[in-house]
Amino acid sequence: MPRNMSLRDFDWVLVAFVLIICTLGVIEIRSATLHTKFAGVHVKQVYWIMAGFGCMLLVSLVNYQALLERVPWMYLAGVALLGAVLVPHIGQKYLGARRWIKMPGGGHLQPSEWVKLILILAVAKYFADLQSRELSWTDFVKAGAIVGVPMLMVLAQPDLGTALTYLPIAMVGLFIGGIRWKQALAIVLLAGLAMPLAWHHLKDYQKQRLVSFMAPDNDPQGAGYHVRQSKIAVGSGGIWGSSSGSQTHLAFLPEPHTDFIFAAFSEEHGFVGALGVLLLYFIVLMRLTQNAQTAPDRAGTFIVMGVVAVLTFHILVNIGMVVGFMPVTGIPLPLMSYGGSSVLFIFLALGMVMNVRMRRFVN
């Protein structure tokens, strides 16, 4: 460990808040799965959190500058893996989408999750190397391409939800990197033009989800089922929470321990509890932005802000879905939802933040 660097420089306040959220998540996972076939997964979640914590420590030790040096190679490897997923026999098909690579030993790897981390680094590296305060059109297009290529590949799997999580990395990167109004306008126009084209290419189930999001009550037992059940769960929680938690416990709420864990939590703990969790997330995000400001260099700021962007987007989309503002996309709630990949990703991302923070006094 280099000099004037120690675990004391770890952002322990941030870690404390993160662990509080994780604990609430574990308790809720236990409650939601109590009488189902998933009973007991909260213990696994604890192991994942412990593993994630270990990874966070490891990542914080490797100098992020060293990581940034190797980003082009990591990026190429990530894109190669995404390409491999699309190849039959290598990529495993499940529920109509080719998202996984079968690993020796029976495990499954979903590269699109890890590409998210690589993209945070790649975008940070790209903008850090730029020498101008304002973006030129070429820089703008290049930055777009860095995120755009893997995004299109993930879309081809098809995995709209994960592909969309790449967007905020690019957006925050561009915004902090000094995007001009004209360029922002160009993005809006392009998005407007792409919309009908994208709709045309959406899979039927994706269209159905979007349609049922617009009018969930038309088909409460069909595609709108998830949205409606989630709203009922949240709404029936009231201010102080519903003691019976019937939506969750009688299995009306789909996936109450993964994507809809916040709905389950809101039902049991009501508006007060849900608002409390929102506050915890807000504190975590504010703390992260603060770390971005104190970062030793441009790259550090971009890395932390990339993590902020991904986390914010996850929270917005997941809780937005739970309260009925967003369509169902299958994006988990960071730190609370059950799932090894999700937990590991968050802790690795936090590890990079710690890495940057620990080196804030290194010039």
Place this chain on the structure above:
Amino acid sequence: MFGRDEKPSHIRLTAVQYVILAIFLLLAYGLWRLQVSQSDYYSAAAEQNRIREVPILAPRGKILDRNGRTIVENYTSYTALLMRDSSRDLNADADLIAEGLHMDPKEVRDKIRHFAYMPQFQPIYLKEDITLDEVAFIEAHKNELPELDMIRAYRRLYPQKGFLAHLIGYVGEVSEDMLNQPQFEFYNPGDVVGRSGVELEYNQLLMGKNGSRQVLVNSHGKEVGQPLDEKPAVAGKPLKLTVDVDLQIAAEEAMEGKNGAIVAMDPRTGEILAMVSRPTYDPNDFAIRIGRADWQKLISDPNKPLLNKAIQAQLAPGSTFKIIMAAAGLQEGVAQNMHVNCNGGAVFYGRYFKCWITARHQVHGDVDITKGIYQSCDVFFYTLAEKLGISRIAKYATEFGLGQKTGIDLPDEVSGVMPSEEWKLRNFRQKWFPGETISVGIGQGAIAATPIQLARAIGAIASEGRLVRPHVTDPKDLPPNVVPVSRVPDEIKIPMDPQNWTTITDAMADVVSPLGTAGLSHIQGVDFAGKTGTAQTISNAAKAKLASDKSRFRDNAWFVGVEPRRNPEIVVCVLMEAGDEGYLAARVAAQVVKFYAQKQSRQPASIAKKGNSPGSVEVGAVWNSQNQNGSPDKLNGGRFQIDLGKRPLAIATAAPGLQ
């Protein structure tokens, strides 16, 4: 130029913080909206989510004959259901479900699609009346196919071969049209209701009230815990008809292979004893949904099997109308001393009208009212019609119920037509031609009557003018709220001179004597009387043109018979479409009346009544018994009351096909 360590804009970082704050405020608003402002709505929705009402279907009431014998009952069957509140992909499971239920996978998917816009709590009715192995399939796949369920339903078991089918009617799922009518407002889609016959007329009585069971379910449709509340189903009440199964069997047999109808009624009360319409159909086919092809076949059949011809066939009554003519003529004092010379026809209003006897190259010669009836002389009744005029004919015919509904407690009765001057002016804006009266005099022309109308009218004439309203149930057996309201009075007394009454009824008895048009239908030892009728379906002139296709326009045969001739216990009207000759219909009627008389004669009630108490017979007896010393020489004697009780006298124990 800026160095690598140039810090990004603090303003922009702060802006990101404000964006995050805005996002969190938006999410907090979303939570507030659901959990605070609309909390009550979602709490109620959560209640509905948890509690599912599972219907318990009520069995319909049985239909019984006048002696309490079963005509219609229920059998238990199972209906396969698809629950849509389970989160399973129904389309993915469709193949397995179709295989297990012996259905076409396409049919299953069609049903799923068809129900896509129905309320979610409504299950999809996949297949009714499933077989035992299909029941076993559902039981065995409870875990793999949690959305597949079944419900116990009661189905109607109707008599075989369309026995009494038209009077009973059939049941079916309530239609959307019916649900829009006020009398069905409390019914739900999917309810099984009567669609015709007494099943429709007395649906309110027969239909039970479905119960329900409130159960706690999870989203997989699995019941959790004990039922919260159970409302048992209330079974429908039995309906007792006035029909006699034995007589109905006799009437059905008499009409076997023929087209037309039989109505047997007790003219003293108006009770319908038997009602047959041919061709018939098997209402058991309707108990489960009928296939489109079979339905098409039924409704496109030119012989109209779905029509209850006893109350829905309105046809020219032919010579049976001459009884009403005779009543009119005698009551008006015209016919008593009228003598007509029949030369096989006569000219009225410049047109030659034939008597039916010319077809046999004979003439009737001198005809009075009695011979006019038993020989059915057309010339006599042409002349009588000319003398009476259409107004007086219409007055009497209308009094005896022609041209109007009889008020029988069956749906969709038709009224027939009794023409008159006003009728023609109203319907055709034309004046009545006196020549038309001549045809009406023999029951042809514009006049149209139903078998039930003729049975009622001629039954009334034979009962000295007592006109009753026919009915298939005894109102005394019904709860007051289901007694049908009818504008037709239960009984009207039409004034009739006893002398005229004797004249007509005696002449009717002569019809079935060797003198009459139906001499072969004479029944030994039974006071049978009646009137034949042979009604043209088209005019003779038109018939000549259609020489090649005569069979389609064959004459309808009629007979209306009573027993005994005065104050009859039974009146039987027989219509045989394309039956050619009235005497053939008379044979059918005679068969029914003969059976009726035989059954009546076997009633020991007449013996029992001679005893001290009704229902028992006094018998004297002598017997030996042992003396006190052991020798069997003591003679005893005594009188005993043997209670005959209500010994089952009927031949059948239930309608055919039912135990």
